[in-house]
Amino acid sequence: MSDTIIRQMRVEDIDQVMQVEAVSFGTPWTKDIFVNELKENPYAVYFVIEKSGTVIGYCGLWVIIDEAQITNIAILPEHRGKKYGQALFHFVINQAVALGAKQLSLEVRVSNLPAQNMYKKFGLVPGGIRKNYYTDNYEDALVMWVKL
Numbered sequence: 001m002s003d004t005i006i007r008q009m010r011v012e013d014i015d016q017v018m019q020v021e022a023v024s025f026g027t028p029w030t031k032d033i034f035v036n037e038l039k040e041n042p043y044a045v046y047f048v049i050e051k052s053g054t055v056i057g058y059c060g061l062w063v064i065i066d067e068a069q070i071t072n073i074a075i076l077p078e079h080r081g082k083k084y085g086q087a088l089f090h091f092v093i094n095q096a097v098a099l100g101a102k103q104l105s106l107e108v109r110v111s112n113l114p115a116q117n118m119y120k121k122f123g124l125v126p127g128g129i130r131k132n133y134y135t136d137n138y139e140d141a142l143v144m145w146v147k148l
Helices: 011-024 031-039 084-098 113-121
Strands: 004-008 044-051 054-064 067-075 103-109 125-130 141-147
Touching (some): 011 067, 054 084, 084 113
Parallel strands (some): 067 103
Antiparallel strands (some): 004 044, 044 054
């Protein structure tokens, strides 16, 4: 991973982030959503992971007072299973702590066991179910959280 860096997302990264988004989610966010998150949302901070200068993944974080929420995280399919997601998630957790968060939560598809297993490595535990959370197929979301 010596050729990778993790840094705060910039507006000029959005086109590459959209490529990650398109292959990762059934109902991808639009470019306008990312622009709004970066420019207008005072609670949002987003990060990208680059390999050899190309964005291969990203993660969004909202921090409101002392609570952090992961909005989304994705890695290009050809780079999954190679610890890039773990490196990015670890970095983002550290950023949440630096921003004053005392706990962190996220939603994950109940069928996404690889992601759930990764989150468990960071101490996240199941906290409940959001029924029919995902609008593309009405799959339930598992809410996971951890005290930081």
